[in-house]
Amino acid sequence: MNIRGSTALVTGATAGIGRATAIALARAGAHVIGTGRDPQALAAVRDATGGTSVTADLADPADIERLAAAALGRAEPVEILVNNAGIGWEGPFAAMPPDKIDDLVAVNILGAVRLTRALLPQILERGRGHIVNVASIAGHVGVRDEALYAATKAALLTFSEGLRYEVQESGVRVSTVSPGVVDTEFFARRGSPFRRRRPRPIPPERVARAIVHAIERNRDEVVVPGWLRLPIWLHGVWPGLYRALARRFG
Numbered sequence: 001m002n003i004r005g006s007t008a009l010v011t012g013a014t015a016g017i018g019r020a021t022a023i024a025l026a027r028a029g030a031h032v033i034g035t036g037r038d039p040q041a042l043a044a045v046r047d048a049t050g051g052t053s054v055t056a057d058l059a060d061p062a063d064i065e066r067l068a069a070a071a072l073g074r075a076e077p078v079e080i081l082v083n084n085a086g087i088g089w090e091g092p093f094a095a096m097p098p099d100k101i102d103d104l105v106a107v108n109i110l111g112a113v114r115l116t117r118a119l120l121p122q123i124l125e126r127g128r129g130h131i132v133n134v135a136s137i138a139g140h141v142g143v144r145d146e147a148l149y150a151a152t153k154a155a156l157l158t159f160s161e162g163l164r165y166e167v168q169e170s171g172v173r174v175s176t177v178s179p180g181v182v183d184t185e186f187f188a189r190r191g192s193p194f195r196r197r198r199p200r201p202i203p204p205e206r207v208a209r210a211i212v213h214a215i216e217r218n219r220d221e222v223v224v225p226g227w228l229r230l231p232i233w234l235h236g237v238w239p240g241l242y243r244a245l246a247r248r249f250g
């Protein structure tokens with residue numbers, strides 16, 4: 001899809017991957033609508049992209065409706081939707097606070113699904129558009145101490161896969177972009193740092209480039225960095241070996 005001249009709605013645009021993506025899409029010629037909860041950070045993204053913004057809490061269905069109404073009411077309708085907002089939680093699942101369970105499901109999966117549902121009919125009507133769902137390597141393989149986080153990302157991957165078939169005749173495309181570890185505030189916000197030696201964190205701008213690339217080249221599934229396809233592949237073809245290695249090396 002040609003990004004120039006299109007309108008793109010980016011969730012989680014106030015920080016990390018979303019902010020980098022908003023800027024990358026603006027550089028590629030899109031009008032960017034950024035969304036998030038932090039009004040100051042949204043204003044900064046608006047300045048950086050020359051676009052617009054809508055403050056919304058994706059855990060709140062009423063806010064999603066308001067955000068969707070603002071997007072649907074524009075003279076230039078949204079053609080690109082980047083469902084990027086997400087939160088994490090790390091620790092043994094038996095100790096996970098119930099309110100965190102609700103938060104993760106609400107933002108990571110329900111938020112993306114509800115927003116997609118609200119915007120998709122208009123995108124389909126125009127017969128041109130691209131939905132990018134930001135998942136995670138965790139959603140492909142499952143990760144110890146991040147069981148629910150990984151499950152929300154797996155749900156997003158499977159949702160995207162089904163939706164892709166549904167809209168394939170319409171000119172609308174669906175991509176997933178699954179990052180490994182990215183150097184953002186994600187870990188500070190979830191309350192625990194990234195402690196493993198591998199995979200090494202990559203800058204959010206690299207993920208933003210992958211998202212732009214997925215839209216321009218119509219890629220179904222992007223993993224960034226690319227070498228992380230190897231563990232995903234091994235998990236698929238030889239799960240026993242993958243699990244033995246994962247138990248041993250984490």
Ligand SMILES: NC(=O)c1ccc[n+]([C@@H]2O[C@H](COP(=O)([O-])OP(=O)(O)OC[C@H]3O[C@@H](n4cnc5c(N)ncnc54)[C@H](OP(=O)(O)O)[C@@H]3O)[C@@H](O)[C@H]2O)c1
Pocket residue numbers: 011012013014015016017018035036037038041056057058059084085086087088107134135136137178179180181182183184185186187189204
């Ligand atoms: N960082 C990584 O290593 C990594 C790896 C794989 C996948 N990912 C995924 O990449 C995506 C972006 O993560 P990031 O690393 O850029 O994290 P980040 O720097 O913490 O940014 C998260 C973004 O999500 C928004 N957000 C959180 N809760 C929200 C809510 N209730 N309503 C609306 N917006 C909300 C935040 O905006 P406000 O605070 O303004 O609401 C913020 O803009 C997430 O889906 C994450 O799961 C990250």
